[in-house]
Each structure stands twice: as structure tokens, then as C-alpha cells.
Amino acid sequence: VQLVESGGGSVQTGGSLRLSCAASGSIFPINVMGWFRQTPGKQRDKVAVIVSTGRTEYADSVKGRFTISRNSGEDTVHLQMNNLKPEDTAVYYCTVPHSGTSYNRDFWGRGTQVTVSS
Numbered sequence: 381v382q383l384v385e386s387g388g389g390s391v392q393t394g395g396s397l398r399l400s401c402a403a404s405g406s407i408f409p410i411n412v413m414g415w416f417r418q419t420p421g422k423q424r425d426k427v428a429v430i431v432s433t434g435r436t437e438y439a440d441s442v443k444g445r446f447t448i449s450r451n452s453g454e455d456t457v458h459l460q461m462n463n464l465k466p467e468d469t470a471v472y473y474c475t476v477p478h479s480g481t482s483y484n485r486d487f488w489g490r491g492t493q494v495t496v497s498s
Contacts, residue, residue: 381406381487383474388492395496396462401474401489403455412480413450413457417470417494424473428459441467464496 387399403410414429428448429437436448447460457474474489481487 381410381476381481381483383476383487383489385472385474385489385492388472388494390495390497391464393465393496393498395464396460397464397494399459399461399472399474399492399494401457403457403474403476403487406455406476406481406483408482410455410476410481412477413455414475414477415448415457415459415472416475417468417472418491419470427472429477430457461494464494466496466498468494469496470494 381403382405383401383403385401389397391397411432415427416424417427418424427439427442428446430448430450445463450457471491472494473491476487478484478486
């Protein structure tokens with residue numbers, strides 16, 4: 381499974397960005413997709429996850445500001461990020477977790493940089 385992210389960039393505090401991730405190559409249905417983020421020297425943390433049923437989960441730090449969505453019938457996921465803060469600066473990774481397909485392993489994109497300046 382290949383995951384390709386797009387949409388990162390640099391914005392000022394309070395600005396918005398929209399990340400997208402397209403998955404390809406899976407022979408199984410992809411039931412779960414999500415976004416993690418990582419800063420240098422720290423672990424990769426979950427930002428948001430969406431299940432094929434439409435259920436979503438968010439990190440407490442982004443609730444009310446970020447929205448994850450998925451195109452119906454497509455293996456594409458988006459992350460709309462509003463009211464961005466400097467602490468949102470990180471490399472954002474798209475993921476299909478091991479629970480999301482029958483491959484029983486995680487898949488990751490290469491990451492896209494998001495930088496929020498004060």
C-alpha cells in the first residue's frame with residue numbers, strides 16, 4: 381500500500397491548511413485511515429483517525445480545530461486544520477494502521493511538513 385501526502389506548508393498563527401493523502405495498491409478494503417505527527421526527538425503522536433463507518437477520533441489538542449474526512453468510496457483522506465498554532469508545527473504522516481486492512485501491518489506515507497509561525 382502506497383500513501384502519498386500533499387498540502388503541507390507554512391502559515392502564521394491562526395491560519396489554515398488542508399492535508400490530503402491518497403492510498404493505492406491495496407488488494408483489501410481500507411477501513412481505517414489517519415494522521416500522525418512528529419517533531420524532532422519526540423515520538424509520533426496520533427492526530428486524527430477515521431473509520432469507514434464515519435466514526436472519527438481526535439487528539440485532545442486538536443479537537444474543535446482539525447477535521448478529518450474521507451471521500452466516499454475512495455481511499456483518500458483529508459485533514460482540514462484551522463486556527464493553527466505554533467505547537468502544531470510538525471511533520472504530518474498519513475497512515476493506514478494494522479487494524480485498517482487485512483495486511484496486519486501499519487503503512488505510512490513519507491510525511492509532509494507543517495510549519496506555523498507566531
